[in-house]
Amino acid sequence: MAFSIIDSCINCWACQPLCPTHAIYEAQPHFLITASQCTECAGHYADPQCASICPVEGAILDSTGHALNPLGSLTGLPA
Amino acid sequence: MPPAPPHSTCENQESTSIQDRIHNHPCYSEKAHHHYARLHLAVAPACNIQCNYCNRKYQCANESRPGVVSELLTPAQALKKTLLVSEKLPQLSVVGIAGPGDPLANPQRVFSVFKTLATQAPDLRLCISTNGLALPEWVDELARYSVEHVTVTINCIDPEIGAQIYPWIFWKNRRYKGIKAAEILLAQQQKGLKMLVERGMLVKVNSILIPGINDHHLPEVNRFIKQTGAFLHNITPLIAKAEHGTYYGLTRQREPSPEELLTVRQICGENMNVMHHCRQCRADAVGLLGEDRNAEFTLADLDNHPDIDHQAVMQKRMLAKTQIQAALTNPTANYHIPLSSLKTSKNSLKKYRSLLVAVATRGQGLINEHFGHAKEFLIYEASAQEIKLLRVHKTQLYCTGQQECDEAETRMHNILQGLAGCELLLCAKIGYAPWKQLEAAGIQPNSEYAMVPITQAIANIYAEFKQAGKLTLSSQQQAS
Numbered sequence A: 001m002a003f004s005i006i007d008s009c010i011n012c013w014a015c016q017p018l019c020p021t022h023a024i025y026e027a028q029p030h031f032l033i034t035a036s037q038c039t040e041c042a043g044h045y046a047d048p049q050c051a052s053i054c055p056v057e058g059a060i061l062d063s064t065g066h067a068l069n070p071l072g073s074l075t076g077l078p079a
Numbered sequence B: 001m002p003p004a005p006p007h008s009t010c011e012n013q014e015s016t017s018i019q020d021r022i023h024n025h026p027c028y029s030e031k032a033h034h035h036y037a038r039l040h041l042a043v044a045p046a047c048n049i050q051c052n053y054c055n056r057k058y059q060c061a062n063e064s065r066p067g068v069v070s071e072l073l074t075p076a077q078a079l080k081k082t083l084l085v086s087e088k089l090p091q092l093s094v095v096g097i098a099g100p101g102d103p104l105a106n107p108q109r110v111f112s113v114f115k116t117l118a119t120q121a122p123d124l125r126l127c128i129s130t131n132g133l134a135l136p137e138w139v140d141e142l143a144r145y146s147v148e149h150v151t152v153t154i155n156c157i158d159p160e161i162g163a164q165i166y167p168w169i170f171w172k173n174r175r176y177k178g179i180k181a182a183e184i185l186l187a188q189q190q191k192g193l194k195m196l197v198e199r200g201m202l203v204k205v206n207s208i209l210i211p212g213i214n215d216h217h218l219p220e221v222n223r224f225i226k227q228t229g230a231f232l233h234n235i236t237p238l239i240a241k242a243e244h245g246t247y248y249g250l251t252r253q254r255e256p257s258p259e260e261l262l263t264v265r266q267i268c269g270e271n272m273n274v275m276h277h278c279r280q281c282r283a284d285a286v287g288l289l290g291e292d293r294n295a296e297f298t299l300a301d302l303d304n305h306p307d308i309d310h311q312a313v314m315q316k317r318m319l320a321k322t323q324i325q326a327a328l329t330n331p332t333a334n335y336h337i338p339l340s341s342l343k344t345s346k347n348s349l350k351k352y353r354s355l356l357v358a359v360a361t362r363g364q365g366l367i368n369e370h371f372g373h374a375k376e377f378l379i380y381e382a383s384a385q386e387i388k389l390l391r392v393h394k395t396q397l398y399c400t401g402q403q404e405c406d407e408a409e410t411r412m413h414n415i416l417q418g419l420a421g422c423e424l425l426l427c428a429k430i431g432y433a434p435w436k437q438l439e440a441a442g443i444q445p446n447s448e449y450a451m452v453p454i455t456q457a458i459a460n461i462y463a464e465f466k467q468a469g470k471l472t473l474s475s476q477q478q479a480s
Protein backbone atom coordinates (compact mmCIF):
# COMPACT_ATOMS: atom_id res chain seq x y z
CA MET A 1 0.00 0.00 0.00
CA ALA A 2 2.03 2.88 -1.25
CA PHE A 3 2.12 5.36 -4.06
CA SER A 4 5.13 6.33 -6.15
CA ILE A 5 6.28 9.36 -8.11
CA ILE A 6 7.78 8.82 -11.54
CA ASP A 7 9.92 10.85 -13.91
CA SER A 8 7.17 13.01 -15.37
CA CYS A 9 7.19 14.87 -12.01
CA ILE A 10 8.11 18.54 -12.62
CA ASN A 11 9.39 19.18 -9.08
CA CYS A 12 6.72 21.74 -8.31
CA TRP A 13 6.72 21.10 -4.56
CA ALA A 14 2.93 21.09 -4.36
CA CYS A 15 2.57 17.61 -2.88
CA GLN A 16 5.44 17.63 -0.40
CA PRO A 17 4.04 19.86 2.38
CA LEU A 18 0.61 18.19 2.18
CA CYS A 19 1.66 14.65 2.98
CA PRO A 20 0.33 13.79 6.47
CA THR A 21 3.02 11.16 7.05
CA HIS A 22 5.97 13.14 5.64
CA ALA A 23 6.58 10.41 3.12
CA ILE A 24 7.43 12.77 0.25
CA TYR A 25 10.91 14.21 -0.15
CA GLU A 26 12.83 16.31 -2.62
CA ALA A 27 15.29 14.27 -4.66
CA GLN A 28 17.10 14.34 -7.99
CA PRO A 29 15.92 14.20 -10.69
CA HIS A 30 12.45 14.35 -9.10
CA PHE A 31 10.49 14.05 -5.87
CA LEU A 32 10.09 10.63 -4.30
CA ILE A 33 7.83 8.83 -1.84
CA THR A 34 9.22 6.67 0.95
CA ALA A 35 7.06 3.63 0.37
CA SER A 36 7.24 2.41 3.95
CA GLN A 37 5.83 5.71 5.17
CA CYS A 38 3.02 6.23 2.65
CA THR A 39 -0.40 5.21 3.99
CA GLU A 40 -2.24 6.44 0.89
CA CYS A 41 -3.58 9.00 3.35
CA ALA A 42 -5.86 6.41 4.98
CA GLY A 43 -7.13 7.69 8.30
CA HIS A 44 -6.09 11.25 7.46
CA TYR A 45 -8.02 12.32 4.41
CA ALA A 46 -10.72 10.98 2.16
CA ASP A 47 -8.52 11.61 -0.89
CA PRO A 48 -4.79 11.00 -1.16
CA GLN A 49 -3.29 14.48 -0.91
CA CYS A 50 -0.39 14.20 -3.33
CA ALA A 51 -2.57 12.86 -6.12
CA SER A 52 -5.19 15.52 -5.45
CA ILE A 53 -2.88 18.47 -6.08
CA CYS A 54 -0.33 17.10 -8.55
CA PRO A 55 -0.69 19.09 -11.80
CA VAL A 56 0.93 16.46 -14.00
CA GLU A 57 -1.07 13.61 -15.44
CA GLY A 58 0.62 10.29 -14.88
CA ALA A 59 3.26 11.51 -12.40
CA ILE A 60 1.93 9.59 -9.40
CA LEU A 61 1.16 5.87 -9.54
CA ASP A 62 -0.83 3.69 -7.17
CA SER A 63 0.54 0.46 -5.70
CA THR A 64 -0.45 -1.46 -8.82
CA GLY A 65 1.40 0.95 -11.11
CA HIS A 66 -1.66 2.74 -12.48
CA ALA A 67 -1.67 6.49 -12.88
CA LEU A 68 -3.86 8.16 -10.28
CA ASN A 69 -4.42 11.03 -12.69
CA PRO A 70 -4.54 9.33 -16.08
CA LEU A 71 -3.88 11.17 -19.33
CA GLY A 72 -6.65 13.62 -20.14
CA SER A 73 -8.08 13.62 -16.60
CA LEU A 74 -6.68 16.98 -15.53
CA THR A 75 -6.14 19.08 -18.62
CA GLY A 76 -9.08 17.86 -20.64
CA LEU A 77 -6.67 17.48 -23.53
CA PRO A 78 -7.08 14.30 -25.55
CA ALA A 79 -4.70 11.63 -24.33
CA MET B 1 9.32 62.85 0.76
CA PRO B 2 7.77 65.49 -1.46
CA PRO B 3 4.35 64.62 -2.85
CA ALA B 4 4.51 63.43 -6.43
CA PRO B 5 3.59 66.09 -8.96
CA PRO B 6 0.35 65.67 -10.85
CA HIS B 7 0.63 63.55 -13.95
CA SER B 8 -1.72 61.12 -15.61
CA THR B 9 -5.28 62.28 -15.74
CA CYS B 10 -6.55 59.40 -13.69
CA GLU B 11 -3.74 59.46 -11.15
CA ASN B 12 -4.46 63.14 -10.69
CA GLN B 13 -7.74 62.42 -9.06
CA GLU B 14 -6.23 60.20 -6.40
CA SER B 15 -5.73 61.48 -2.91
CA THR B 16 -2.25 62.34 -1.70
CA SER B 17 -2.06 59.28 0.49
CA ILE B 18 -2.65 57.04 -2.50
CA GLN B 19 -0.15 59.09 -4.49
CA ASP B 20 2.39 58.43 -1.77
CA ARG B 21 1.78 54.75 -2.09
CA ILE B 22 1.95 54.48 -5.87
CA HIS B 23 4.40 57.17 -6.93
CA ASN B 24 7.35 54.77 -6.93
CA HIS B 25 5.56 51.60 -7.94
CA PRO B 26 6.23 50.90 -11.63
CA CYS B 27 3.11 48.77 -12.02
CA TYR B 28 0.66 51.11 -10.34
CA SER B 29 1.96 54.39 -11.69
CA GLU B 30 2.58 54.81 -15.37
CA LYS B 31 4.97 57.63 -14.63
CA ALA B 32 6.98 55.60 -12.14
CA HIS B 33 7.37 52.81 -14.64
CA HIS B 34 9.87 54.82 -16.64
CA HIS B 35 12.16 55.20 -13.63
CA TYR B 36 11.76 52.68 -10.85
CA ALA B 37 12.72 49.04 -11.08
CA ARG B 38 11.01 45.95 -9.78
CA LEU B 39 12.24 42.54 -8.81
CA HIS B 40 10.18 39.40 -8.85
CA LEU B 41 11.38 36.68 -6.53
CA ALA B 42 10.62 33.19 -7.78
CA VAL B 43 10.16 31.51 -4.41
CA ALA B 44 6.67 30.05 -4.83
CA PRO B 45 6.72 26.82 -6.83
CA ALA B 46 3.45 25.15 -5.87
CA CYS B 47 0.07 26.02 -7.29
CA ASN B 48 -3.41 25.23 -6.04
CA ILE B 49 -5.31 25.62 -9.31
CA GLN B 50 -4.87 24.93 -12.99
CA CYS B 51 -5.54 27.58 -15.61
CA ASN B 52 -6.01 26.73 -19.26
CA TYR B 53 -3.46 29.37 -20.28
CA CYS B 54 -0.70 27.94 -18.11
CA ASN B 55 1.55 24.96 -18.56
CA ARG B 56 3.34 24.05 -15.35
CA LYS B 57 5.94 22.08 -17.25
CA TYR B 58 7.43 25.08 -18.93
CA GLN B 59 10.82 26.15 -17.66
CA CYS B 60 12.74 28.06 -20.30
CA ALA B 61 15.16 30.96 -20.19
CA ASN B 62 14.06 32.07 -23.66
CA GLU B 63 10.50 32.49 -22.70
CA SER B 64 9.33 35.68 -21.26
CA ARG B 65 5.79 35.25 -20.26
CA PRO B 66 3.99 35.39 -16.94
CA GLY B 67 4.33 32.40 -14.68
CA VAL B 68 7.56 31.22 -16.23
CA VAL B 69 10.88 31.12 -14.35
CA SER B 70 14.16 29.37 -14.87
CA GLU B 71 15.46 29.13 -11.32
CA LEU B 72 13.62 28.61 -8.10
CA LEU B 73 15.01 30.46 -5.07
CA THR B 74 15.05 29.48 -1.43
CA PRO B 75 14.02 32.27 0.96
CA ALA B 76 17.70 32.84 1.87
CA GLN B 77 18.68 33.13 -1.79
CA ALA B 78 15.77 35.48 -2.35
CA LEU B 79 17.08 37.87 0.30
CA LYS B 80 20.56 37.77 -1.15
CA LYS B 81 19.22 38.39 -4.63
CA THR B 82 17.33 41.44 -3.40
CA LEU B 83 20.51 42.89 -1.91
CA LEU B 84 22.58 42.07 -4.97
CA VAL B 85 20.03 43.60 -7.31
CA SER B 86 19.84 46.71 -5.12
CA GLU B 87 23.57 47.08 -5.41
CA LYS B 88 23.50 47.07 -9.21
CA LEU B 89 20.09 48.67 -9.64
CA PRO B 90 19.54 51.06 -6.75
CA GLN B 91 16.38 52.40 -8.39
CA LEU B 92 14.75 49.21 -7.14
CA SER B 93 11.54 50.15 -5.35
CA VAL B 94 9.33 47.08 -5.50
CA VAL B 95 9.81 43.44 -4.66
CA GLY B 96 7.04 41.14 -5.69
CA ILE B 97 6.28 37.47 -5.48
CA ALA B 98 4.21 36.14 -8.30
CA GLY B 99 5.16 32.54 -8.75
CA PRO B 100 5.99 30.47 -10.64
CA GLY B 101 3.05 28.87 -8.81
CA ASP B 102 0.74 30.82 -6.54
CA PRO B 103 2.39 32.70 -3.66
CA LEU B 104 -0.39 31.80 -1.23
CA ALA B 105 -0.06 28.11 -2.03
CA ASN B 106 3.47 28.48 -0.58
CA PRO B 107 2.78 30.52 2.54
CA GLN B 108 5.80 29.39 4.59
CA ARG B 109 8.31 30.38 1.93
CA VAL B 110 6.58 33.58 0.97
CA PHE B 111 6.06 34.93 4.46
CA SER B 112 9.55 34.03 5.52
CA VAL B 113 10.82 36.24 2.66
CA PHE B 114 8.45 39.08 3.55
CA LYS B 115 9.43 38.87 7.19
CA THR B 116 13.15 39.26 6.46
CA LEU B 117 12.61 42.01 3.90
CA ALA B 118 10.36 43.96 6.23
CA THR B 119 13.25 44.22 8.70
CA GLN B 120 16.26 44.35 6.36
CA ALA B 121 14.83 46.49 3.58
CA PRO B 122 11.91 48.40 5.05
CA ASP B 123 11.96 50.96 2.23
CA LEU B 124 11.04 48.39 -0.40
CA ARG B 125 7.42 47.96 -1.28
CA LEU B 126 6.25 44.39 -1.11
CA CYS B 127 3.60 42.98 -3.34
CA ILE B 128 2.13 39.69 -4.41
CA SER B 129 0.06 38.47 -7.26
CA THR B 130 -2.38 35.64 -6.57
CA ASN B 131 -5.18 33.64 -8.12
CA GLY B 132 -7.18 34.39 -4.97
CA LEU B 133 -8.14 30.89 -3.91
CA ALA B 134 -6.27 31.07 -0.60
CA LEU B 135 -6.48 34.84 -0.27
CA PRO B 136 -9.12 35.22 2.49
CA GLU B 137 -7.04 33.01 4.76
CA TRP B 138 -3.92 35.16 4.38
CA VAL B 139 -5.17 38.73 4.12
CA ASP B 140 -4.31 39.55 7.72
CA GLU B 141 -0.87 38.05 7.44
CA LEU B 142 -0.24 40.18 4.35
CA ALA B 143 -1.31 43.25 6.29
CA ARG B 144 1.12 42.31 9.06
CA TYR B 145 4.07 42.68 6.73
CA SER B 146 2.67 45.87 5.21
CA VAL B 147 2.10 44.25 1.86
CA GLU B 148 0.10 47.10 0.46
CA HIS B 149 -0.16 46.06 -3.14
CA VAL B 150 -1.97 42.90 -4.00
CA THR B 151 -2.85 41.74 -7.48
CA VAL B 152 -5.69 39.27 -7.84
CA THR B 153 -6.35 37.63 -11.17
CA ILE B 154 -10.09 37.72 -11.77
CA ASN B 155 -10.99 36.57 -15.25
CA CYS B 156 -14.71 36.27 -14.64
CA ILE B 157 -17.43 36.46 -12.02
CA ASP B 158 -19.63 33.86 -13.69
CA PRO B 159 -18.83 30.22 -12.80
CA GLU B 160 -20.08 29.02 -16.20
CA ILE B 161 -17.32 31.05 -17.79
CA GLY B 162 -14.90 30.07 -15.04
CA ALA B 163 -15.40 26.41 -15.86
CA GLN B 164 -14.00 27.13 -19.34
CA ILE B 165 -10.88 28.74 -17.88
CA TYR B 166 -10.07 26.61 -14.82
CA PRO B 167 -10.18 22.82 -15.19
CA TRP B 168 -9.53 22.12 -11.49
CA ILE B 169 -8.69 23.56 -8.10
CA PHE B 170 -7.30 22.04 -4.90
CA TRP B 171 -9.43 23.17 -2.00
CA LYS B 172 -9.73 21.93 1.55
CA ASN B 173 -7.80 18.74 0.85
CA ARG B 174 -9.73 17.78 -2.27
CA ARG B 175 -9.48 18.31 -5.98
CA TYR B 176 -12.59 19.91 -7.49
CA LYS B 177 -13.31 20.06 -11.20
CA GLY B 178 -15.77 21.79 -13.50
CA ILE B 179 -18.40 24.25 -12.37
CA LYS B 180 -18.00 23.40 -8.68
CA ALA B 181 -14.31 24.31 -8.88
CA ALA B 182 -15.12 27.61 -10.57
CA GLU B 183 -17.81 28.45 -8.02
CA ILE B 184 -15.43 27.99 -5.10
CA LEU B 185 -12.57 29.85 -6.78
CA LEU B 186 -14.64 32.85 -7.84
CA ALA B 187 -16.31 33.13 -4.44
CA GLN B 188 -12.88 33.12 -2.77
CA GLN B 189 -11.52 35.74 -5.17
CA GLN B 190 -14.45 38.02 -4.51
CA LYS B 191 -14.29 37.52 -0.76
CA GLY B 192 -10.53 38.14 -0.78
CA LEU B 193 -10.94 41.32 -2.82
CA LYS B 194 -13.50 42.67 -0.35
CA MET B 195 -11.28 41.86 2.61
CA LEU B 196 -8.29 43.61 1.06
CA VAL B 197 -10.32 46.71 0.31
CA GLU B 198 -11.72 46.76 3.85
CA ARG B 199 -8.16 46.82 5.15
CA GLY B 200 -7.21 49.72 2.91
CA MET B 201 -4.88 47.76 0.66
CA LEU B 202 -4.40 48.77 -2.97
CA VAL B 203 -5.75 46.04 -5.17
CA LYS B 204 -4.95 45.62 -8.81
CA VAL B 205 -7.14 43.16 -10.62
CA ASN B 206 -5.63 41.34 -13.58
CA SER B 207 -7.96 39.93 -16.18
CA ILE B 208 -6.82 37.95 -19.14
CA LEU B 209 -8.75 38.71 -22.28
CA ILE B 210 -9.74 35.41 -23.88
CA PRO B 211 -11.66 35.94 -27.11
CA GLY B 212 -14.91 34.02 -27.25
CA ILE B 213 -14.73 33.18 -23.56
CA ASN B 214 -14.67 36.32 -21.44
CA ASP B 215 -14.31 39.19 -23.92
CA HIS B 216 -17.94 40.28 -23.60
CA HIS B 217 -17.96 39.53 -19.90
CA LEU B 218 -14.99 41.70 -18.86
CA PRO B 219 -16.97 44.96 -18.65
CA GLU B 220 -19.16 43.19 -16.11
CA VAL B 221 -16.08 42.08 -14.19
CA ASN B 222 -14.88 45.68 -14.38
CA ARG B 223 -18.13 47.03 -12.91
CA PHE B 224 -17.99 44.47 -10.12
CA ILE B 225 -14.41 45.17 -9.09
CA LYS B 226 -14.94 48.91 -9.28
CA GLN B 227 -17.98 48.60 -7.04
CA THR B 228 -16.01 46.48 -4.61
CA GLY B 229 -13.21 49.03 -4.48
CA ALA B 230 -10.32 47.71 -6.56
CA PHE B 231 -7.84 50.42 -7.48
CA LEU B 232 -6.68 49.41 -10.92
CA HIS B 233 -7.83 47.05 -13.63
CA ASN B 234 -5.17 45.47 -15.79
CA ILE B 235 -6.55 43.69 -18.81
CA THR B 236 -3.89 41.67 -20.58
CA PRO B 237 -4.08 39.68 -23.79
CA LEU B 238 -4.16 35.90 -23.70
CA ILE B 239 -0.88 34.30 -24.74
CA ALA B 240 -1.58 30.95 -26.38
CA LYS B 241 0.99 29.44 -28.69
CA ALA B 242 0.90 25.74 -29.46
CA GLU B 243 4.59 25.43 -28.55
CA HIS B 244 3.82 26.51 -24.98
CA GLY B 245 1.84 23.32 -24.54
CA THR B 246 -1.02 25.00 -22.71
CA TYR B 247 -4.60 23.83 -23.13
CA TYR B 248 -5.47 27.00 -25.02
CA GLY B 249 -2.30 26.80 -27.08
CA LEU B 250 -2.92 23.20 -28.09
CA THR B 251 -6.62 23.70 -28.78
CA ARG B 252 -5.85 26.73 -30.96
CA GLN B 253 -7.72 29.19 -28.81
CA ARG B 254 -7.30 32.53 -30.57
CA GLU B 255 -5.27 35.36 -29.00
CA PRO B 256 -6.93 38.80 -29.08
CA SER B 257 -5.80 41.35 -31.66
CA PRO B 258 -4.34 44.67 -30.42
CA GLU B 259 -7.60 46.35 -31.50
CA GLU B 260 -9.74 43.95 -29.51
CA LEU B 261 -7.59 44.55 -26.46
CA LEU B 262 -7.81 48.29 -26.88
CA THR B 263 -11.58 48.19 -27.29
CA VAL B 264 -12.11 46.23 -24.08
CA ARG B 265 -9.62 48.45 -22.23
CA GLN B 266 -11.44 51.51 -23.47
CA ILE B 267 -14.86 50.24 -22.42
CA CYS B 268 -13.51 49.42 -18.98
CA GLY B 269 -11.44 52.60 -18.81
CA GLU B 270 -14.55 54.73 -18.86
CA ASN B 271 -15.36 53.22 -15.53
CA MET B 272 -12.04 53.13 -13.67
CA ASN B 273 -8.25 53.27 -13.93
CA VAL B 274 -7.09 50.85 -16.55
CA MET B 275 -3.45 50.01 -16.95
CA HIS B 276 -1.92 50.53 -20.39
CA HIS B 277 1.74 49.93 -19.63
CA CYS B 278 1.69 46.31 -18.41
CA ARG B 279 4.46 44.12 -19.85
CA GLN B 280 3.19 40.76 -18.58
CA CYS B 281 6.40 40.11 -16.69
CA ARG B 282 7.86 36.74 -15.93
CA ALA B 283 7.74 35.62 -12.32
CA ASP B 284 11.50 36.23 -12.06
CA ALA B 285 11.75 39.54 -13.92
CA VAL B 286 14.33 42.09 -12.80
CA GLY B 287 14.70 45.73 -13.81
CA LEU B 288 12.53 48.46 -15.25
CA LEU B 289 9.24 47.28 -16.73
CA GLY B 290 9.98 46.29 -20.28
CA GLU B 291 13.49 45.13 -19.54
CA ASP B 292 14.54 41.92 -17.89
CA ARG B 293 17.98 41.66 -16.39
CA ASN B 294 17.37 38.42 -14.55
CA ALA B 295 20.15 36.72 -16.52
CA GLU B 296 22.65 38.94 -14.69
CA PHE B 297 21.65 37.46 -11.35
CA THR B 298 21.86 33.69 -11.56
CA LEU B 299 21.87 31.25 -8.68
CA ALA B 300 25.58 30.62 -9.19
CA ASP B 301 26.28 34.38 -8.91
CA LEU B 302 24.20 34.53 -5.76
CA ASP B 303 25.96 31.67 -4.08
CA ASN B 304 29.44 32.92 -5.01
CA HIS B 305 28.84 36.52 -4.12
CA PRO B 306 30.14 37.60 -0.72
CA ASP B 307 27.56 38.78 1.78
CA ILE B 308 26.20 42.24 1.23
CA ASP B 309 25.59 44.86 3.89
CA HIS B 310 21.86 45.49 3.80
CA GLN B 311 22.23 48.90 5.45
CA ALA B 312 24.67 50.08 2.80
CA VAL B 313 22.46 49.03 -0.10
CA MET B 314 19.46 50.65 1.53
CA GLN B 315 21.44 53.91 1.57
CA LYS B 316 22.07 53.45 -2.14
CA ARG B 317 18.39 52.93 -2.82
CA MET B 318 17.44 55.99 -0.79
CA LEU B 319 19.89 58.10 -2.77
CA ALA B 320 18.55 56.82 -6.09
CA LYS B 321 15.03 57.60 -4.93
CA THR B 322 15.94 61.17 -4.04
CA GLN B 323 17.47 61.63 -7.48
CA ILE B 324 14.49 60.17 -9.29
CA GLN B 325 12.06 62.28 -7.29
CA ALA B 326 14.09 65.39 -8.09
CA ALA B 327 14.07 64.53 -11.79
CA LEU B 328 10.34 63.89 -11.70
CA THR B 329 9.54 67.23 -10.11
CA ASN B 330 11.50 68.93 -12.87
CA PRO B 331 8.79 70.43 -15.08
CA THR B 332 10.39 69.31 -18.34
CA ALA B 333 10.05 65.70 -17.24
CA ASN B 334 6.30 65.88 -16.77
CA TYR B 335 4.20 63.10 -18.18
CA HIS B 336 0.76 63.34 -19.66
CA ILE B 337 1.07 67.06 -19.87
CA PRO B 338 -2.08 68.51 -21.27
CA LEU B 339 -1.19 70.44 -24.38
CA SER B 340 -1.90 73.71 -22.69
CA SER B 341 0.12 75.51 -25.34
CA LEU B 342 -2.69 74.60 -27.69
CA LYS B 343 -5.36 76.29 -25.60
CA THR B 344 -7.52 73.23 -25.41
CA SER B 345 -11.24 73.50 -25.62
CA LYS B 346 -14.01 71.05 -26.37
CA ASN B 347 -14.13 72.73 -29.74
CA SER B 348 -10.55 72.03 -30.66
CA LEU B 349 -11.11 68.36 -29.85
CA LYS B 350 -13.75 68.37 -32.56
CA LYS B 351 -11.61 70.31 -34.98
CA TYR B 352 -8.39 68.34 -34.78
CA ARG B 353 -7.86 64.65 -35.05
CA SER B 354 -5.54 62.63 -32.86
CA LEU B 355 -2.15 61.25 -33.82
CA LEU B 356 -0.56 57.90 -32.96
CA VAL B 357 3.18 57.97 -32.29
CA ALA B 358 5.44 55.00 -31.57
CA VAL B 359 8.43 55.56 -29.29
CA ALA B 360 11.62 53.59 -28.63
CA THR B 361 12.72 54.11 -25.03
CA ARG B 362 14.84 52.32 -22.48
CA GLY B 363 13.50 54.23 -19.49
CA GLN B 364 13.73 57.59 -17.72
CA GLY B 365 10.84 58.78 -19.88
CA LEU B 366 13.24 59.72 -22.68
CA ILE B 367 13.50 58.89 -26.36
CA ASN B 368 16.76 57.08 -25.83
CA GLU B 369 16.68 53.75 -27.63
CA HIS B 370 18.12 52.73 -30.97
CA PHE B 371 15.42 51.39 -33.31
CA GLY B 372 17.34 48.17 -33.91
CA HIS B 373 17.81 47.47 -30.20
CA ALA B 374 14.26 48.23 -29.11
CA LYS B 375 12.62 45.30 -27.39
CA GLU B 376 9.37 47.17 -27.37
CA PHE B 377 7.67 50.32 -28.59
CA LEU B 378 5.37 52.50 -26.54
CA ILE B 379 2.44 53.73 -28.57
CA TYR B 380 1.11 57.12 -27.55
CA GLU B 381 -2.01 58.88 -28.67
CA ALA B 382 -1.77 62.65 -28.90
CA SER B 383 -5.00 64.58 -29.12
CA ALA B 384 -5.85 68.24 -28.71
CA GLN B 385 -6.47 67.46 -25.07
CA GLU B 386 -3.74 65.16 -23.83
CA ILE B 387 -0.97 62.73 -24.60
CA LYS B 388 -1.52 59.26 -23.27
CA LEU B 389 0.10 55.89 -23.47
CA LEU B 390 -2.23 53.58 -25.38
CA ARG B 391 -0.36 50.33 -25.43
CA VAL B 392 3.00 48.62 -25.63
CA HIS B 393 4.15 46.59 -28.59
CA LYS B 394 6.77 43.97 -27.81
CA THR B 395 9.08 43.25 -30.72
CA GLN B 396 10.03 39.67 -29.89
CA LEU B 397 7.98 38.76 -26.94
CA TYR B 398 8.14 35.06 -27.36
CA CYS B 399 11.40 34.01 -28.77
CA THR B 400 10.87 30.50 -30.02
CA GLY B 401 14.45 29.86 -31.03
CA GLN B 402 17.60 31.46 -32.26
CA GLN B 403 16.68 31.29 -35.92
CA GLU B 404 13.45 33.13 -35.67
CA CYS B 405 14.90 35.82 -33.42
CA ASP B 406 17.75 36.56 -35.78
CA GLU B 407 15.61 37.04 -38.79
CA ALA B 408 15.54 40.76 -39.27
CA GLU B 409 12.69 40.37 -41.69
CA THR B 410 10.40 38.56 -39.32
CA ARG B 411 11.15 41.21 -36.74
CA MET B 412 10.41 44.02 -39.17
CA HIS B 413 7.21 42.38 -40.29
CA ASN B 414 6.12 42.02 -36.68
CA ILE B 415 6.99 45.65 -35.95
CA LEU B 416 5.09 46.97 -38.93
CA GLN B 417 2.05 44.98 -37.86
CA GLY B 418 2.31 46.09 -34.27
CA LEU B 419 2.73 49.75 -35.17
CA ALA B 420 -0.15 49.82 -37.64
CA GLY B 421 -1.93 53.15 -37.35
CA CYS B 422 1.13 55.04 -36.12
CA GLU B 423 2.21 57.96 -38.27
CA LEU B 424 5.57 58.52 -36.62
CA LEU B 425 8.27 56.56 -34.93
CA LEU B 426 10.56 58.39 -32.51
CA CYS B 427 13.88 56.83 -31.61
CA ALA B 428 17.43 57.82 -30.70
CA LYS B 429 18.94 56.35 -33.85
CA ILE B 430 17.90 54.27 -36.82
CA GLY B 431 19.65 52.63 -39.76
CA TYR B 432 19.03 53.40 -43.42
CA ALA B 433 17.29 50.13 -44.38
CA PRO B 434 14.69 50.11 -41.62
CA TRP B 435 14.13 53.85 -42.21
CA LYS B 436 13.14 53.09 -45.81
CA GLN B 437 10.93 50.18 -44.80
CA LEU B 438 9.08 52.21 -42.20
CA GLU B 439 8.60 55.09 -44.60
CA ALA B 440 7.24 52.74 -47.24
CA ALA B 441 4.72 51.48 -44.68
CA GLY B 442 3.57 55.03 -43.96
CA ILE B 443 5.36 55.41 -40.62
CA GLN B 444 7.74 58.37 -40.59
CA PRO B 445 10.90 57.62 -38.56
CA ASN B 446 12.37 60.53 -36.65
CA SER B 447 15.53 60.64 -34.55
CA GLU B 448 15.67 64.40 -34.10
CA TYR B 449 14.29 64.09 -30.60
CA ALA B 450 17.00 61.78 -29.27
CA MET B 451 17.27 62.16 -25.47
CA VAL B 452 14.25 64.46 -25.29
CA PRO B 453 11.44 63.59 -22.83
CA ILE B 454 8.80 61.59 -24.67
CA THR B 455 5.79 63.73 -23.96
CA GLN B 456 7.65 66.94 -24.70
CA ALA B 457 8.68 65.63 -28.13
CA ILE B 458 5.18 64.45 -28.91
CA ALA B 459 3.70 67.76 -27.78
CA ASN B 460 6.06 69.62 -30.12
CA ILE B 461 5.25 67.38 -33.02
CA TYR B 462 1.54 67.61 -32.41
CA ALA B 463 1.78 71.40 -32.39
CA GLU B 464 3.84 71.36 -35.60
CA PHE B 465 1.42 69.04 -37.38
CA LYS B 466 -1.48 71.15 -36.24
CA GLN B 467 0.17 74.32 -37.45
CA ALA B 468 0.78 72.70 -40.81
CA GLY B 469 -2.89 71.83 -41.08
CA LYS B 470 -2.21 68.10 -41.03
CA LEU B 471 -4.62 67.45 -38.19
CA THR B 472 -7.53 69.59 -39.18
CA LEU B 473 -10.71 67.61 -39.62
CA SER B 474 -12.92 68.43 -42.57
CA SER B 475 -16.30 69.95 -41.74
CA GLN B 476 -17.85 66.62 -42.70
CA GLN B 477 -15.62 64.76 -40.23
CA GLN B 478 -16.35 67.35 -37.58
CA ALA B 479 -20.05 66.81 -37.99
CA SER B 480 -19.83 63.05 -37.62
Ligand code: SF4
Pocket (backbone or CB within 6 Å): A003, A018, A019, A020, A021, A022, A023, A024, A033, A037, A038, A039, A040, A041, A048, A049, A050, A051
Ligand atom coordinates in the same frame (compact mmCIF):
# COMPACT_ATOMS: atom_id res chain seq x y z
S1 SF4 C 1 -0.77 9.22 -0.64
FE1 SF4 C 1 -0.82 10.50 1.17
S2 SF4 C 1 0.60 9.47 2.54
FE2 SF4 C 1 1.08 8.70 0.50
S3 SF4 C 1 2.65 10.05 -0.26
FE3 SF4 C 1 0.70 10.87 -1.01
S4 SF4 C 1 0.18 12.38 0.53
FE4 SF4 C 1 1.74 11.08 1.47
Ligand code: SF4
Pocket (backbone or CB within 6 Å): A005, A008, A009, A010, A011, A012, A013, A014, A015, A016, A031, A050, A053, A054, A055, A056, A059, A060
Ligand atom coordinates in the same frame (compact mmCIF):
# COMPACT_ATOMS: atom_id res chain seq x y z
S1 SF4 D 1 2.87 17.55 -7.15
FE1 SF4 D 1 3.37 16.12 -8.81
S2 SF4 D 1 4.73 17.26 -10.13
FE2 SF4 D 1 4.64 18.40 -8.23
S3 SF4 D 1 6.39 17.63 -7.06
FE3 SF4 D 1 4.65 16.39 -6.47
S4 SF4 D 1 4.70 14.63 -7.85
FE4 SF4 D 1 6.04 16.17 -8.70
